Amino acid sequence: MWQDSYECQGNETIIWDCATTPGNGHNCSGRSAVSVICSGQLRLTGGMDNCSGRVEVLRDETWGTVCDVFWDLKDASVVCNHLHCGPVLSAKAEAFFGEGNGSIWKDVTECRGNEMRLNECRISSWGDQPCTHKNDAGVICSADHWHLRLAAGEGRCDGRVEVYHSGVWGRVTDDLWDFKDADVVCRQLKCGSAVNAYNHGKYGIGKGPVIMSNVSCIGG
Structure with a gap:
């Protein structure tokens, strides 16, 4: 249990950049552990892989589908950017990947196509569209880029290194694996330093195929 008090301004990139006050006098226990839910989380469901499917957005702790009114390639392109899934191939409408359940986010999203996250796009209306789950928007991304994740850890920034390539998540063997390699992974995932x-x-x-071995990064 790290008991230091973090005093962030809110514009820091990582929490380690925040000022801290030693918390030796605090009486913290497991019940004092903090947690957070971030807005704007995004996922694709019902597709062939992580880079195709029905668009779903997390708001107020609830996953909801996106209405396909005015949904186009620019909007779909931002979804692909957001998920690091390469260039967009197609923007799908009319529940191409099946109908979702629960909430439907009916805002009209107007992206320019160069945004990196869907919540950076302009919203032109709020809840005015007569949408049902028959109007769930979808997207197919090329997924031709290499993607990276950490699995089996306690959070997004620790775990087993896995690489996504050619439609499958695979392993990185630990031959020659060292601190410099780990530091590059942390920077790529925007997780600070190793x-x-x-x-x-x-x-x-991991259970996937070996995709990379004998990794030897300079680390600079």
């Missing part, structure tokens, strides 16, 4: 580099014994062996 604290440690582990072999397969820390987070277990």
